Amino acid sequence: MDKFRMIFQFLQSNQESFMNGICGIMALASAQMYSAFDFNCPCLPHYNLAYGLGILLVPPFILFLLGFVLNNNISMLAEEWRRPRGQRGKDPAVLRYMFCSMAQRAMIAPVVWVSVTLLDGKCITCAFCTSLPVETLGNASHTGLSRGEMKRVLARIPCKEIYDGQEFIANEVAVRYLRCISQALGWCFVLLMTTLAFLVRSLRPCFTQAAFLKSRYWSHYIDIERKLFDETCAEHAKSFAKVCIQQFFEGMGTDLAAARCHPPRKTPADAEEAAEKLLGITDQGTMNAALKSWHRCKPPLHLHSPALPSSNGWAGEKQPPVHPPAPRREVAAYYSRV
Amino acid sequence: MDRFRMIFQYFQSNSESVMNGICGLLALASVKMYTSFDFSCPCLPRYNMAYGLGIMFVPPIALFLCGLILNRQSLVMLEEWRRPQGHRKKDLAVIRYMCSSIMQRAMVAPVVWIIVTLLDGKCLICAFSGSVDPQNFVGFANTSPVQVQHLLAKVPCKDDELVRNNTSRKAVSRYLRCWSQALGWSILLILILAAFLARWLRPCFNQAALLQARHWSNYIDIEQKIFEETCCEHSRLFAHKCILHFFESMRQEIKLHSFSLPREGEGAEGEEDLLRGITDQDQVNKLLKMWYYEKPPLDVSQPQGWCGGRRQKPQH
Numbered sequence: 001m002d003k004f005r006m007i008f009q010f011l012q013s014n015q016e017s018f019m020n021g022i023c024g025i026m027a028l029a030s031a032q033m034y035s036a037f038d039f040n041c042p043c044l045p046h047y048n049l050a051y052g053l054g055i056l057l058v059p060p061f062i063l064f065l066l067g068f069v070l071n072n073n074i075s076m077l078a079e080e081w082r083r084p085r086g087q088r089g090k091d092p093a094v095l096r097y098m099f100c101s102m103a104q105r106a107m108i109a110p111v112v113w114v115s116v117t118l119l120d121g122k123c124i125t126c127a128f129c130t131s132l133p134v135e136t137l138g139n140a141s142h143t144g145l146s147r148g149e150m151k152r153v154l155a156r157i158p159c160k161e162i163y164d165g166q167e168f169i170a171n172e173v174a175v176r177y178l179r180c181i182s183q184a185l186g187w188c189f190v191l192l193m194t195t196l197a198f199l200v201r202s203l204r205p206c207f208t209q210a211a212f213l214k215s216r217y218w219s220h221y222i223d224i225e226r227k228l229f230d231e232t233c234a235e236h237a238k239s240f241a242k243v244c245i246q247q248f249f250e251g252m253g254t255d256l257a258a259a260r261c262h263p264p265r266k267t268p269a270d271a272e273e274a275a276e277k278l279l280g281i282t283d284q285g286t287m288n289a290a291l292k293s294w295h296r297c298k299p300p301l302h303l304h305s306p307a308l309p310s311s312n313g314w315a316g317e318k319q320p321p322v323h324p325p326a327p328r329r330e331v332a333a334y335y336s337r338v
Numbered sequence: 339m340d341r342f343r344m345i346f347q348y349f350q351s352n353s354e355s356v357m358n359g360i361c362g363l364l365a366l367a368s369v370k371m372y373t374s375f376d377f378s379c380p381c382l383p384r385y386n387m388a389y390g391l392g393i394m395f396v397p398p399i400a401l402f403l404c405g406l407i408l409n410r411q412s413l414v415m416l417e418e419w420r421r422p423q424g425h426r427k428k429d430l431a432v433i434r435y436m437c438s439s440i441m442q443r444a445m446v447a448p449v450v451w452i453i454v455t456l457l458d459g460k461c462l463i464c465a466f467s468g469s470v471d472p473q474n475f476v477g478f479a480n481t482s483p484v485q486v487q488h489l490l491a492k493v494p495c496k497d498d499e500l501v502r503n504n505t506s507r508k509a510v511s512r513y514l515r516c517w518s519q520a521l522g523w524s525i526l527l528i529l530i531l532a533a534f535l536a537r538w539l540r541p542c543f544n545q546a547a548l549l550q551a552r553h554w555s556n557y558i559d560i561e562q563k564i565f566e567e568t569c570c571e572h573s574r575l576f577a578h579k580c581i582l583h584f585f586e587s588m589r590q591e592i593k594l595h596s597f598s599l600p601r602e603g604e605g606a607e608g609e610e611d612l613l614r615g616i617t618d619q620d621q622v623n624k625l626l627k628m629w630y631y632e633k634p635p636l637d638v639s640q641p642q643g644w645c646g647g648r649r650q651k652p653q654h
Contacts, residue, residue: 086632119375137382172498173381180380180389187396194403201407205416217569224570225577229629232581236622239613 019105022070026109030063034116041126041158045151048158052127056117060110067106073098073223080222094222097215104200111193118186121179122158128178129157137177138169252290353559357443360408364447368401372454379464379494383487386494390465394455398448405444412440414559432558435551449529456522459515460494467493470510477506584634588625589615 042051068074077098080090117123130151145153153165157174204212380389406412415436418428455461472478472486481489492501493510501507540548592615616622 083633084631087635088633121376121378170499172495176378176380176495177382177385179376179378180385183378184389184392187392187400191396191400191403194400194407198403198407201413202416205413206420209417209420217573220570221573221577224574225580228574228577229581232585233626236613236616240617240622243613243617 019071019073019101023067023105023108026063026067026070027112030109030112031116033059034113034120039122039126041122043156043159043162045130045148045155048130048155049127052123052125056114056123056127060113063109063113064106067109068102071102071105073102076223076226077102079226091215091218093211093215094218097212098219101219115186115190115193118182118189121182124182124185125175125178126158128181129174130154132157132169132174132177134169137173139167248294249290252286252293256286353556357409357411361405361443361446364401364405364408365450368397368447368451369454371397372451372458377460377464379460381492381495381498383468383491386468386491387465390461390463394452394461394465398451401447401451402444405447406440409440409443411436411555411559414562415440417562418558429551429554431547431551432554435548436555436558439555453522453526456518456525459518462518462521463511463514464494466514467491467510470513475506475509477504477509580634584629585616585625587634588621588628592616592621 037055039055042048077095080098081095083090132154134150134154150168153163153168154174156163156165157171157178160171163171377393379386415433418436419433421428468487468490470490472481472490478486478489489501489504490510492498493507495501496507616625
């Protein structure tokens with residue numbers, strides 16, 4: 001179990017392996033979506049082409065954009081691209097590397113969709129049934145039909161139930177022909193894509209290996225730096241909140257003791273630690289007052305030093321401003337009671 | 339460090355298993371692809387041969403290239419082959435060993451596809467139905483050559499009206515399937531014999547050189563993985579230091595610009611350290627703004643590297 005946890009942590013920490021997992025899942029989702037999709041050819045002359053090509057080309061485009069959206073690193077790329085130069089130069093090679101690796105992963109699901117669509121054959125059959133070579137495949141010689149009529153008949157090929165041109169060209173012959181063309185296109189497309197992927201991957205060590213190592217290192221660095229900065233800020237916020245709340249409760253305890261005009265209770269030695277944790281609030285009424293005050297009048301976002309008396313003024317009439325004005329530099333003058 | 343060691347052990351033990359696993363998965367995917375592929379022969383005189391042979395040979399090429407792409411070791415081998423010599427000599431025997439092991443693994447899925455295709459028979463029936471001798475079959479014996487070509491092309495399509503009731507259609511189909519399956523089984527037998535002989539006879543020829551080549555090819559693979567892992571660790575430490583320097587320089591800048599009294603409290607020392615001198619909403623906002631507008635330079639060699647842009651460091 002420990003080993004699995006280590007492996008899982010390693011995979012997660014290595015952003016590339018994690019992204020490979022996401023893109024594999026998207027490819028499977030793309031194949032599943034196609035098989036669940038109910039393809040309905042309209043069987044009308046001009047609509048067929050639009051529908052067929054639309055189903056072939058629009059979902060891949062959407063899947064491509066989705067591949068970018070689901071990739072966490074897109075915001076990192078955008079940030080690195082748009083940040084002001086400041087003290088640190090920008091390396092376009094790193095930006096190019098990040099973009100290329102994201103684009104390659106986003107391309108996988110659309111390629112799977114297009115391949116599955118072409119290999120299945122329904123889209124091409126629907127789109128190009130009106131362009132069949134009737135002379136070679138059937139008997140076009142003895143028809144008295146005009147071109148428009150012929151197109152309308154041919155457009156009904158994908159819809160077997162309403163096809164009425166059996167004497168010109170048999171439905172099965174036409175469907176087989178179109179499907180054969182579609183599958184040939186599909187396999188050629190798959191071969192082309194695999195060849196491209198192979199070339200991209202294998203030409204890199206031959207030409208640009210050193211530059212590649214540099215870009216990869218710095219793109220990982222940018223990602224890690226961003227995560228570490230977020231972690232550091234979160235730690236800081238936690239400590240900030242802790243001290244802020246502690247000072248609030250201390251302030252409350254002091255004010256309450258002053259209001260009631262009796263010294264803080266002397267607790268026995270063994271219960272001192274627990275009493276410390278209670279921060280001077282020991283009954284329901286006091287707790288309710290503290291909660292109400294926390295809601296109505298949160299302390300300012302400025303942690304004063306513990307040596308100074310804490311006078312947030314929360315119990316008084318004047319409300320301390322939550323945002324101390326920026327140009328003010330005399331910090332001591334604001335916080336001291338003098 | 340412990341994590342590093344666990345990961346290192348995992349890689350050392352599983353490099354070959356991972357590659358074998360990928361090769362097995364690809365072979366299974368190849369079978370699954372064939373069974374889910376809807377084979378439909380066009381049943382037209384010139385198209386049959388192109389379609390049948392295309393389905394038999396184009397997917398194996400794509401599967402072979404896939405096998406090369408998915409195998410990490412092919413990249414390692416290419417890098418080793420193309421790297422400048424530097425201080426380390428290149429051993430061609432190692433590169434040859436890696437190349438042959440990659441090729442063997444990449445060939446499994448295409449061979450599986452071809453064998454499944456042949457054993458199934460549809461491809462060969464589609465491709466060669468037009469090439470059988472019609473005189474051997476009663477139903478096609480006494481027709482004109484053009485007509486017989488047309489009819490033979492329709493043999494793979496059982497439901498076509500021209501050949502639906504032709505008794506010789508089944509004969510041609512069975513004849514071609516028998517050839518196809520015989521070819522399939524023969525190829526399978528030859529390949530298994532070749533693999534058996536290669537594995538059995540290998541120790542007779544130059545075993546020591548083989549052991550060396552295998553060891554160094556493993557070494558190159560592991561070395562590259564560890565280099566990548568070390569780079570990740572390094573960039574993590576680098577980032578950590580860079581951020582600490584950034585917070586420190588912010589603290590210094592705040593000290594310079596504000597007149598806050600020196601802190602003397604003992605109780606909250608630990609928390610104050612974590613706060614790194616940033617104790618105000620304005621200061622936090624300023625820090626975040628600085629982080630966006632002026633990221634610190636990539637140089638952690640100076641202890642208090644830079645301070646709000648006063649000292650110009652060389653740009654990375």
